[in-house]
Amino acid sequence: MTTTGFAKAGGTPPAPLYAAIKQHICDAVRDGTLKPGDRVASEAELVEQFGVSRMTANRALRELQSAGVIVRRAGSGSFIAEPRPIGQMIEIRNIADEVRERGHAYRARVIQNVEERASGDMAALLEVPAGTRLFHSIIVHHEAEFPIQLEERFVLASIAPDYGAMDFTQATPNEYLTQIAPLERVEHRVSATMPDERTRTMLALVDSEPVLRMTRRTWSRGRLVSHAWLTHPGTRFELSAAFSLDD
Structure with a gap:
């Protein structure tokens, strides 16, 4: 993953950083880069990759979990959720x-x-x-x-x-x-x-x-x-x- 896409085109204000991380992961799911069962970057990895705070990375993962995009397993990390019902x-x-x-x-x-x-x-x-x-x-x-x-x-x-x-x-x-x-x-x-x-x-x-x-x-x-x-x-x-x- 890269930080590309954080700023919106046309000079509009960039999305909040947590929302940009969420969008980046959702886009990867839609284009097949990430598939069900694939591991998602950890909080620490997101902090380093996107230059955000740990709180921002945690919020992005929490909201992705709430939306059913990922599942978080204690001691293992976060993974793309299984196929849709x-x-x-x-x-x-x-x-x-x-x-x-x-x-x-x-x-x-x-x-x-x-x-x-x-x-x-x-x-x-x-x-x-x-x-x-x-x-x-x-x-x-x-x-x-x-x-x-x-x-x-x-x-x-x-x-x-x-x-x-x-x-x-x-x-x-x-x-x-x-x-x-x-x-x-x-x-x-x-x-x-x-x-x-x-x-x-x-x-x-x-x-x-x-x-x-x-x-x-x-x-x-x-x-x-x-x-x-x-x-x-x-x-x-x-x-x-x-x-x-x-x-």
């Missing part, structure tokens, strides 16, 4: 089950789960009159303490009357809704975008890291039940689908 685009699976199947601990942080009245925009998305009772939940799903999905969901109260009282640290919305409103139809739309500051903070994203956002609507018994935005860190998640074609 793969989510199934067509099959609707419970995220907690996916995480546990990969051998990792699952944890949910519930930001809110409140009752609201549908605004004009949300009423249109859910195909109901404005003012209809809804539940609005925001949950951050974690894998091995790393945030891997921000779920923001609107649910019709008439279909899921107990949704607002559920403890979603114990069971996911997917688990609850599957039980009371069996899936009949699912609509997906996926896009890549840059996150706002709120999303960046909730998912512990590094600077300039994009996200993959899935919009999901689900129906049960002929009625639209929920509208959800499922947002994943772009560098730590990918979607896959497999199907067979009849001859």
